[in-house]
Amino acid sequence: MRLSILTRPEVIAFTILIIGTAIVTLRMTRPGGRFSGRSKDGRGGRAVATAGGGGETAFKVEQVNRNDPKARMESVTFADVAGLEEAISELREVVEYLRDPHRFERLGAHMPKGVLLYGLPGCGKTLLARALAGETGVPFYFVSATSFVEKFVGLGAARVRQLFEAAKASAPCIIFIDELDAIGRHRSADTAGEREFDHTLNQLLVELDGFMGSSGVMIIGATNRPELIDSALLRPGRFDRRIQVDRPDRSGREKILRLHADTRPVSRRVDWGEVAAHTAGLTAAELANIVNEGCLLAARRHRDRVAPEDIDEAVSRVLAGTRSARLMSDEEKELVGVHEAGHALLSVLLRGVQPPSRISIVNRGAAFGRSPWSTTDDREVLTKRELMAQLIVLMGGRAAEMQVFGQPSTRAEDDLEHAAGLARRMVERLAMTGRFELAGRKDEGARGNDEGEGGKEVRELLEKAEQAARTILGDNSADLRMVAETLVLKETLTAAELQDMVRGGGGGGAVEMSS
Missing domain, CATH: 1.20.58.760 (Peptidase M41)
Structure with a gap:
């Protein structure tokens, strides 16, 4: 009796924990649950699927089904990507495989299970993945690797399993894991938190190994820091094709600038070749920002079209910051x-x-x-x-x-x-x-x-x-x-x-x- 009185608070807390864990597990794994991201007919056009509850951060997976008219309107193709010709040429082979896998399988050819896109932030890795999905017309699952792991042990591995189960049911499809280094970095066993990351990575390795050549699921990972990726992920049979997405050269910069300017009222007097010549080292995102800054300046000056002076000022803003209000003597x-x-x-x-x-x-x-x-x-x-x-x-x-x-x-x-x-x-x-x-x-x-x-x-x-x-x-x-x-x-x-x-x-x- 004395033991029962002393441990009653602990027993109550433990009981609540067990009940809460059971509820979370049922919500995450039940058929047609919130994770699947599908409508009642099983092929929702565009959905953001979440799993989790009880105060934890929701696990979000964005699924885009290209058969939906709205998704087709929002889709991105290689025509919307400029300055990345080498990366696009590498991905066209993947497009051909996803469109007609039997043509490759008849010859005994197997496409890479995973493609790793790496490079500096703002160079177009996510855009390339979306364009690949748009070209193939297959469902596209987008997930950030940081959303896999949280405070509950085993939750990251469970989320990896759920993601791949949903993808296999929608095959052929593409899974895009952004910021892969968040779960794919070198494994260690120093702390409980790092062990949870290791469990998640191990589950990802298991899922990659479990794919058959005809599964029709293509995995694309993106990272800004490829040196942190565990070597087990990079061996043949997993992420065995690596594509660098680098800053564009002069020709690529001009194409990117023109691509963003084509949909805006820009004066013909703007020499995009000259602008590209003086923006060496800028990423695609920074070049897009130049065009946007030029449009903002033109609107502020009540112009009908973006003038060369606006673009020149925009270049200065991106390279060196905004003009200081302090007057010099x-x-x-x-x-x-x-x-x-x-x-x-x-x-x-x-x-x-x-x-x-x-x-x-x-x-x-x-x-x-x-x-x-x-x-x-x-x-x-x-x-x-x-x-x-x-x-x-x-x-x-x-x-x-x-x-x-x-x-x-x-x-x-x-x-x-x-x-x-x-x-x-x-x-x-x-x-x-x-x-x-x-x-x-x-x-x-x-x-x-x-x-x-x-x-x-x-x-x-x-x-x-x-x-x-x-x-x-x-x-x-x-x-x-x-x-x-x-x-x-x-x-x-x-x-x-x-x-x-x-x-x-x-x-x-x-x-x-x-x-």
Whole structure:
């Protein structure tokens, strides 16, 4: 009797837990339940299926049935994807298989069970998966991997089983798992939470192994961090086809810009090829944002069509942020004008550096880690001479300040940070100063005892670049003054205006840097 009195609260709590767990399990697994995402006729057009209850976060799976007229109107195809020709060509084989699997099976061919799309955020991985489903016309299941695992042990594995059971019933179909690294990362057994992730991953591996070649279910995973994916997921028979979805090149950027502009009233005077040339390194999402920002600016200015000026301003917004409301004094304007003129003039005079589309003294706050003076074009292979030219341009603002005012300012802080990073890369990763023992080291903690001598060579590179910048600007002092005064007066210059100004002033002869 004494034992019963002492444990009564625990018995009550345990009973409630058992009843709650039973209710949740029944709701998750009953036929035709909320997970299946189907209407009463078994083929709902578009549904968001949820499983769970009792206060836990709902598990959401979006299913799109392409036989529904509304779904067909909303469907995406490869025609809606630009700048990803290589990835699309890899996926066309999957399209052919899902459309006519028997043609491949007669020849004994088996398509990959899983396709892994990897690359930077905003490059189009999710769009590619939706376009693949639109091309094939099969049901499409969309789920975020983060929704699999929660606080209840075994819930993640159960949700994986439910997802694959629903997909098999709808075959042929496509399952798209976004942010796959959330459950597919390397396994460990350090904590209970990590063990739950491991159980979920193990169940996913079991489901992948359980697929027969004729199941008609294609698994597509997407991740921004492929290095975290467990090797068991990547072996043949699972996610055995890997497609990189990278930032577009110049041609791809132009296609993406035109694709988004085609549905909007944009002036024919907008040169999308020129815009693409000055947006190297941007993702597809950022390029789409440029067009949208241009439309917003045009609407704010009460235009009927988006003008080139709107797109130019939109590029500046995406690259460097919005314009600051703080007004500069005349002294600040003069200093900033000289600083930016130093960068701009060197970018025209030196080979291997492409001037940005706009040069401005307008304060735009944080540049989000980008420097407009540290980019060239889409080339991945650069020579030491070209990297030195970039270093000189980065040091050009400080050098111009020293030449005109006799002292540097805080304006050069970001330039020095980018220049130091580039110089360190040249010394420690590219061995461009002859230090082969430092080559290939990517993490800063690996420098160890070589920091002293390696740091000395970095400083020497920066000093050499600054001295070269001061020499070139000294030889072109009249052009420096002219560009600086024009920037103070107009606040903004385009690359074409800058080049015409330098040529008109007698400059413009490209300076070839020695190695």
